[in-house]
Amino acid sequence: MTDTQTLIENRPASVATLFLERVEKTPDIEAYRYPVAPASGGPEEWRSFTWAQAAQHVFAIAAGLMDLGVRPEERVAIASNTRVEWIISDLAVLCAGAATTTIYPSTNADESAFILGDSDSKVLIAEDASQLAKARERRAHLPHLAHVVVIKASDAQDLDGDGWVLSLEELEKRGQAYLEKHPECINETVAGIAPPQLATLIYTSGTTGRPKGVRLPHDAWAYMAKAIASTGLIGAEDVQYLWLPLAHVFGKVLTAGQIEVGHVVAVDGRVDKIIENLPVVKPTYMAAVPRIFEKVYNGVAAKAREGGPAKYKIFQWAAEVAREYGRVSQENRRASGNPSVPFGLAAKHAVADKLVYVKLREAFGGRLRACVSGSAALAPEIGYFFSGAGIHILEGYGLTESSAASFVNPGEAYRTGTVGKPLPGTEVRIAEDGEILLRGPGIMQGYHGLPDKTAEVLEPDGWFHTGDIGELSDDGFLKITDRKKDLIKTSGGKYIAPAEVEGQFKAVCPFISNVMVIGANRNFCTALFALDEPTIMGWAKENGLAGVSYAEVVASPQVNDLMGGYVARVNEGLQKWQTIKKYRVLPRDLDIEHGDLTPSLKLKRPVVEREFKDLIDDMYAGTREA
Structure with a gap:
């Protein structure tokens, strides 16, 4: 033992x-x-x-x-x-x-x-x-x-x-x-x-x-x-x-x-104080949900844009270098145990570090050794960016029913896009349909007063059905592909993982706050975009929309064209059946107060579909449904 x-x-x-x-x-x-x-x-x-x-x-x-x-x-x-x-x-x-x-x-x-x-x-x-x-x-x-x-x-x-x-x-x-x-x-x-x-x-x-x-x-x-x-x-x-x-x-x-x-532990639950607190607390370790890292990334990009075209161009270059550095160093560590990168990339990274990354690390307090991300999927491009910038995000996985921490990435050997390996004492199995099953001391006793609901997910021998779809690598790293119930099957019979497509939008578009891909039983996919107010309003000032309200900005032809450019960019990397054919920009952001997000900032898809049914119906008007 x-x-x-x-x-x-x-x-x-x-x-x-x-x-x-x-x-x-x-x-x-x-x-x-x-x-x-x-x-x-x-x-x-x-x-x-x-x-x-x-x-x-x-x-x-x-x-x-x-x-x-x-x-x-x-x-x-x-x-x-x-x-x-x-x-x-x-x-x-x-x-x-x-x-x-x-x-x-x-x-x-x-x-x-x-x-x-x-x-x-x-x-x-x-x-x-x-x-x-x-x-x-x-x-x-x-x-x-x-x-x-x-x-x-x-x-x-x-x-x-x-x-x-x-x-x-x-x-x-x-x-x-x-x-x-x-x-x-x-x-x-x-x-x-x-x-x-x-x-x-x-x-x-x-x-x-x-x-x-x-x-x-x-x-x-x-x-x-x-x-x-x-x-x-x-x-x-x-x-x-x-x-x-x-x-x-x-x-x-x-x-x-x-x-x-x-x-x-430095304790303060006020989300609006996070940026202010980090340089004061100077944490070495922090856990967060992907939305926080997305907001930090979008905020840095927006600040660079405000500095003028030259400064924004430097940021875009540095962001690409960070992603390449993060990806290559992780691949090399996996292949040989040595995370070193080619000389040319290392040289570019050293320059970008002085210009961009060091300031980003200072914003986190300057001592951050690692972050743990959980509760939802982190877009790999966001993860690679932070990895290359020296802020190491260790993705993990668990559910309320498994006491939260079932998987976590193993320190320096972490792999962006995976949730790591199971914690000691936790067993994992992938069912024939791809569902992740867990067993171990962290699994719940059941749902309070609901034996029938408990029996639906918890087998007599202790295996818990997570409802998530995933893949295990040969050396035990788990990749989550989607929620079982969230997988989209188009009327053409093609399965699509909406979170995968949504993550690509979050990675390339700094204006997005939330995105939801639709397409279940439809003959093509569409998307709803909710835009980050401070970021899009900053863009609006520079593009002839100064003094215009947020609602008017997001409804403007200029913003529609802006988002159309990002849709075209993302579509280039998708399979034909995954591509977004139509989209709508929402009149407001999605939030907890309206019931669009859970308190842990997960998207409540059925709620959003009901709330914006008219916009969705309009995108599919005149098309033949399955």
């Missing part, structure tokens, strides 16, 4: 156990950084918790929950943006032996009430007045919800005067008093946690119907913590910038790995 197998197979029962071990091992080492707005105004400052300081809050909140009557496996919901209190509260729930129900803060009152009711959550930890209001609005229909604990103390208004609402600070004080009476309650509770006990209920954001609660036991997170550490991708000296939604499994799994490794 290898050291890695021993490490994983001898894992403790829960992350709560790992947390206690971490606190005992490195009590005075920095654990978390978080931003605080100074009372007198001015710039934000970043403060820290050591592991011991974090533990004081965790244990007090855990004891406070016990004092409120929360018992092992009972649910405590968290509805909050990503912030240090989210992590502290989640650890407290685990140390109380209970289970966390995650709720996106953007979830509306109706769906929030459904999740609270379906999970039988006994307590809700709400970020602020807006999250409290959703629960209060549906209180009469939530008899199991005994208390709402509000993180922002000034918003914890107990309007009914019955103790239903209290602040997180008040809960901690109750917990401290409880600990004085029961000093061993935390250690005893954590010691009593069994691996199969429910630890987390994460509700998947489905495109239709109610979300399903994915049941993840304590053992899944303990396994993830050990498996992530065993990859060697992160070390104790790393500084991770965590902005991903913690209600999503991708963000949640990062907290498990951090506890095992013991590195610093």
